[in-house]
Amino acid sequence: MTSLATVYDRERERAVDPEQREDSVARQQGGSDSELKLEKDGMSDTESKVDSGVPEVPVPPDDTPEVLNKALSGLSSRWKNWWVRGILTLAMISFFFFIIYLGPMVLMMIVLCVQIKCFQEIITIGYSVYHSYHLPWFRTLSWYFLLCVNYFFYGETVTDYFFTLVQREEPLRILSKYHRFISFALYLTGFCMFVLSLVKKHYRLQFYMFGWTHVTLLIVVTQSHLIIHNLFEGMIWFIVPISCVICNDIMAYMFGFFFGRTPLIKLSPKKTWEGFIGGFFSTIVFGIMLSYVMAGYRYFVCPVEFNNDSNSFQVDCEPSDLFQLQDYALPSIMESVTGWTTVHLYPFQIHSIALSSFASIVGPFGGFFASGFKRAFKIKDFANTIPGHGGIMDRFDCQYLMATFVNVYIASFIRGPNPSKVIQQLLALRADQQLHIFNSLKAHLTEKGLLKNTSGENK
Template identity: 75%
Template sequence: MWELRHRGGGGPGPGGEAASPPREGEAAGGDHETESTSDKETDIDDRYGDLDSRTDSDIPEIPPSLDRTPEILKKALSGLSSRWKNWWIRGILTLTMISLFFLIIYMGSFMLMLLVLSIQVKCFHEIITIGYRVYHSYDLPWFRTLSWYFLLCVNYFFYGETVADYFATFVQREEQLQFLIRYHRFISFALYLAGFCMFVLSLVKKHYRLQFYMFAWTHVTLLITVTQSHLVIQNLFEGMIWFLVPISSVICNDITAYIFGFFFGRTPLIKLSPKKTWEGFIGGFFSTVIFGFIAAYVLSKYQYFVCPVEYRSDVNSFVTECEPSELFQLQSYSLPPFLKAVLRRETVSMYPFQIHSIALSTFASLIGPFGGFFASGFKRAFKIKDFANTIPGHGGIMDRFDCQYLMATFVHVYITSFIRGPNPSKVLQQLLVLQPEQQLNIYKTLKTHLTEKGILQPTLKV
């Protein structure tokens, strides 16, 4: 790094005098043309290589976003202070978004999947745009085209895996889909490899470092947005309740922490977010745990929310009909001694999922906010207030879903660790692509195993 910062500058010579770089035409051991080219490359490296040594104060400020608050709201709230004006704008828009969310829930799981995909694309666009503006990537060849191409490739890979896992029966009836599923990973790799080669071919000498910065920026953005949204949809297939309780817990924590902080906040919580307070953090925690427990009780009563989402080819739609598992059936639990004396009862009836909801809401209120702190640090690093100005009073879509992505990963890990094992649909799909002789072999082995365990009656030989 010292050589990079001092390239072309004079250091102390052997005799104590500053040694100056050779001028054009005076280079020893080389001709005029070679030295001139070397100086030009050095100048280019100095101009575009200083990104390596920039500090936070060197990052250029992005122009503030335009205010998209509807004029009718501006006029209605014109007499209020900026603090209360922001309160009402955030409140009204929050209620509007929650109402739309309820409408989409009513429309079914497929619309929820489309909502998740739309949010993913918008979040990707907001983060990529920040990098595009901060690093002044206007002259980078093919940067935006390649960014969206990689988004398409990664989505093709992940959603192709989802189709293979949950639509095995439908896939078996379509020969073209069988080919795409069988060679899905190879096709995905070939598509990515084409984008990789396009990136290498687009490299330009004066933009080397900047192009690699943006290549890394794109891939980190893909890791944050696409993989997490894929996990959200995976959770949704386990049952809408695994989608709604975590997401609503994060929303509840955001709202209640803001309310407690607004009215009672006095003690700063973290320097990355000066407006966050301990009062808001603690108030949000208790409110979220109570909310999650009650929401789990209400949703556990309905098959629409607790049954896994399955695609039925006979009706050509997603269905949520099943016999609820023990997780969503009322059970009696003995109370601890100190609660027996307070409640004057020996047992209490509740759904086992309510116990799991405590773990989910605890994570949403204690660890989930760190996703917001991470986003705050990111915005401070690039001197921006919000990721975008999509939602008045809230900022961009990414400003509202920074904690949701962290929550999605936790829920997926929680389900695979404590709720279920291997996916039967995926095992079935793998069996169906085997040769008939192999399938028959597995059938005989499974039949023998079930017979020995007493699940199947032994076949009588005549």
């Protein structure tokens, strides 16, 4: 009997991956025989089999439009893929220009739609594994948590940018006042629902999928919220970073397609150093040129603000110094090459070099991360939404990383205190609080000599 149990344990160790083998050894060393017996009895054969390896996710079928299939039927698969990607890329760029023309509100709605689609693609991969167990509520809870997190983030945004509208409407004022408590209560409800959904013998997998959902929310919802915050700073902070990532992706693909010889990273065998370097320099030049064109238009550089009179967004202001042409002296080396002593640039163009550099050097690591995720689950793309490109997440994997960088960059080097928002917050205070702040500010300005001391005259 002892030898049979030993053989059983050895066979079970071979069936699991290294992490599970380490857990098994630890349990054997630290646990009693009765605990091991309960562990074996509590795990079904099906669960052991699935947990032991990488789950298989169905590969989406090729959904290239029939028109393109017929038109490109005479080409090799390599060139056929090149043309399909190129045509669809031009179509997506045209659509991008169209939504920019429609204004900031449409852009925000598109960001929300992209966020929901990316969340759906990632959750579907997890659900394809989880559904086989017929366990309750995973998909329902995933979408419920998405709703809760969006309610929290967008509620914060509404309170911040629609302050006067919120204060004017009684229901909105109540929701704004107790917004965080309501958000927490909603999340707590989902948390309790998850605990109630736990099924015996499948606890480990259920907690695994609970973590899957929350990491997806962190990656997708948080980043899309930062994109909207960047948009409110001015559409140029939304368009230039996104365009730089698009340019880098296109140019890296072009340079890699025609000149690529040296592999860059094992996670993406098709990525080459030639494409990486060519994409870097192309994106720097593109970022400087695009910034020069856009910095001259108020529509792109002015912050997006809510007009209380018309109850709509407006983009109109006096451009800041960041978007005023200035003369910059060139270093002696560049002066000897170009023959110029100074150049006429917008300060934003200098910042665009930082944005372009990040999009070219660090941005691709978002794509590498996504490649590692797809390889872990043995899938080619997140979905087959866009022929030749995969899913929406395949196109926005680098964009989310870029959004975080832009938001941090603005907060660190660009944004200062906003007087209008300070005034809005002051007006929401009680009269005695406003009077206290007024007297404190008056005393401070008098002490600095900006106001005359009229106390002696009053006496």
